[in-house]
Amino acid sequence: MTARLTPIAAASAASAASAATAATATRDAPAIARAPTPVGVTYLSVDTVVEIVRRKGLAACLHGMAASIREDFLRWNDFDKSARVGNHSAHGVIELMPISDATHYSFKYVNGHPANPRIGLPTVMAFGVLADVATGRPQLLSELTLTTALRTAATSAVAAQALARPDSRVMALIGNGAQSEFQALAFHHLLGIEEVRLFDVDPQATAKLVANLQGTGLGVTVCVSTPEAVRGADIVTTVTADKARATIITPAMIAPGMHLNAVGGDCPGKTELHPDVLRAARVFVEYPPQTRVEGDIQHMPADFAVTELWQVLAGTQPGRTRADDITVFDSVGFALEDLSALRFLRDAATELGLGETLALIPDMADPKNLFGCLLNHAGAAPQSLRRVA
Ligand SMILES: NC(=O)c1ccc[n+]([C@@H]2O[C@H](COP(=O)([O-])OP(=O)(O)OC[C@H]3O[C@@H](n4cnc5c(N)ncnc54)[C@H](O)[C@@H]3O)[C@@H](O)[C@H]2O)c1
Numbered sequence: 001m002t003a004r005l006t007p008i009a010a011a012s013a014a015s016a017a018s019a020a021t022a023a024t025a026t027r028d029a030p031a032i033a034r035a036p037t038p039v040g041v042t043y044l045s046v047d048t049v050v051e052i053v054r055r056k057g058l059a060a061c062l063h064g065m066a067a068s069i070r071e072d073f074l075r076w077n078d079f080d081k082s083a084r085v086g087n088h089s090a091h092g093v094i095e096l097m098p099i100s101d102a103t104h105y106s107f108k109y110v111n112g113h114p115a116n117p118r119i120g121l122p123t124v125m126a127f128g129v130l131a132d133v134a135t136g137r138p139q140l141l142s143e144l145t146l147t148t149a150l151r152t153a154a155t156s157a158v159a160a161q162a163l164a165r166p167d168s169r170v171m172a173l174i175g176n177g178a179q180s181e182f183q184a185l186a187f188h189h190l191l192g193i194e195e196v197r198l199f200d201v202d203p204q205a206t207a208k209l210v211a212n213l214q215g216t217g218l219g220v221t222v223c224v225s226t227p228e229a230v231r232g233a234d235i236v237t238t239v240t241a242d243k244a245r246a247t248i249i250t251p252a253m254i255a256p257g258m259h260l261n262a263v264g265g266d267c268p269g270k271t272e273l274h275p276d277v278l279r280a281a282r283v284f285v286e287y288p289p290q291t292r293v294e295g296d297i298q299h300m301p302a303d304f305a306v307t308e309l310w311q312v313l314a315g316t317q318p319g320r321t322r323a324d325d326i327t328v329f330d331s332v333g334f335a336l337e338d339l340s341a342l343r344f345l346r347d348a349a350t351e352l353g354l355g356e357t358l359a360l361i362p363d364m365a366d367p368k369n370l371f372g373c374l375l376n377h378a379g380a381a382p383q384s385l386r387r388v389a
Helices: 008-025 046-056 058-073 145-163 180-191 203-213 226-230 275-280 288-294 309-314 335-352 370-374
Strands: 041-044 085-088 093-100 104-112 126-132 138-143 170-174 195-199 219-222 235-238 245-249 259-262 271-273 282-285 327-330 356-358
Touching: 041 046, 041 335, 046 058, 046 138, 046 145, 046 335, 058 145, 058 180, 058 309, 058 335, 093 335, 104 335, 126 145, 126 335, 138 145, 138 335, 145 180, 145 259, 145 309, 145 327, 145 335, 170 180, 170 226, 180 195, 180 203, 180 235, 195 203, 195 226, 203 219, 226 245, 235 245, 259 271, 271 275, 275 327, 282 309
Parallel strands: 041 138, 170 195, 170 235, 195 219, 235 259, 245 271, 259 327, 282 327
Antiparallel strands: 041 356, 085 093, 093 104, 104 126, 126 138
């Protein structure tokens, strides 16, 4: 797949030029009355998404993505939803996450392979597509590894705004890998968290996080264990990666009024919270059919009481009702958040004139003449098409 390094601003010119070429190529074909719809797909590479974050600012991107996610959660019933499809192996999972409303369809490809960092690969890698529902035309193809970290942190913040005590200032952050800076900074910018208390079984991951948080205004305390990090925290974020039924947080660590943002338990057989923590708490989820299989509540009976986050945001179900409630956001990551993130990226790229046009779909003057793509500019079949095998 080759990308023409063309800014979006030049996309329509490029499309017109390619339509003209196609018209020449099919000179002998019957003329069509209408100009063909451009099929160029906008491509956002990692570099482009980095540029968007640098130009808009990280805080603005987190705020923007959170607003987009909140807006879509408030339109919950407009969406055709399904639990993601996971292909599991002994090493991890590869998942496809589709969703649509009347206008947009999106999907994300994402993996989860906790041992990957040992061979120099990220645990989580992703890309995705935003498409027009009316025609099926792919509109945008984007990197989503960086974007997943942004959207997950923004979703955690949206949930915590509804569920955590408003006076929360200290957050424990257990698991200091790829997602951790994004979580720390989303809670700093969107919740007013002033101090993070860090623990990871890998001290190098914590050292990396400390270095990356320098100059952000967040106070940082490195702890030697999860119980030490959690002690005195208002919010506890668990964002560990281990293909195991782990119990990172046990009932003894929990204090009244805590909000738990449980991000890392997101796959069958991969959990972070002791079942008694869930029993002691009010539990909030994205999409129950997915979370009951993948989330920390996979431990619990099928009728274990949960509240859907969208209902809290819409005001139809209560979030935190008392200062001493223990609340859990059992986050697994839902396709809706990726659609929201893709919408945000598309709009930001358009605003900043960033992105490339990708020749992903054949651009044809006559859409029925797909074979014409193989012909040369004179409309003749090259020798290679005539050769008999
Ligand atoms: N809910 C969501 O929407 C969502 C989105 C993205 C990632 N995730 C999940 O978040 C987790 C973290 O992702 P990442 O990209 O940061 O992975 P990562 O591999 O970069 O980092 C995970 C960190 O957890 C640490 N860890 C493992 N076991 C631990 C333990 N018992 N105590 C403390 N630390 C421990 C590891 O040493 C590592 O530094 C993964 O499980 C991933 O699947 C969830």
